[in-house]
Each structure stands twice: as structure tokens, then as C-alpha cells.
Amino acid sequence: MGELSFVLIPRSAVERRIYMLILGGIVLLMGVYLVYALVHPEKF
Incomplete structure (x- = not known):
């Protein structure tokens, strides 16, 4: 449990x-991917 609290x-x-x-x-990265998906919907 100590390891988890260290991460959090x-x-x-x-x-x-x-x-x-x-x-x-x-x-x-998620934001860039989302914008890319909206700009190029034919690739998804």
C-alpha cells in the first residue's frame, strides 16, 4: 500500500x-489525437 500512496x-x-x-x-497527446480525429474523420 505504501508504494501506491507514493505514486499518488x-x-x-x-x-x-x-x-x-x-x-x-x-x-x-490525447488532445492532439482528438483534434486529428476531428480534422481527418475519414481515417477513423
Whole structure:
């Protein structure tokens, strides 16, 4: 359980920044994919 809480609640500022970067990157990729799907609906 300690490992899971470590992932959910980063202890240091650096870990929090890395966590936010990963999360932001995933959201950004999903957003780009969604826009691409809307612009090119014939490919989906």
C-alpha cells in the first residue's frame, strides 16, 4: 500500500513536477489525437 500512496502523493517538489509533466504529456497527446480525429474523420 505504501508504494501506491507514493505514486499518488509525490513526496518532493521534483517528483511532483515529474508527475505533472507525465500527466500533462498524456493529456496533451490525447488532445492532439482528438483534434486529428476531428480534422481527418475519414481515417477513423
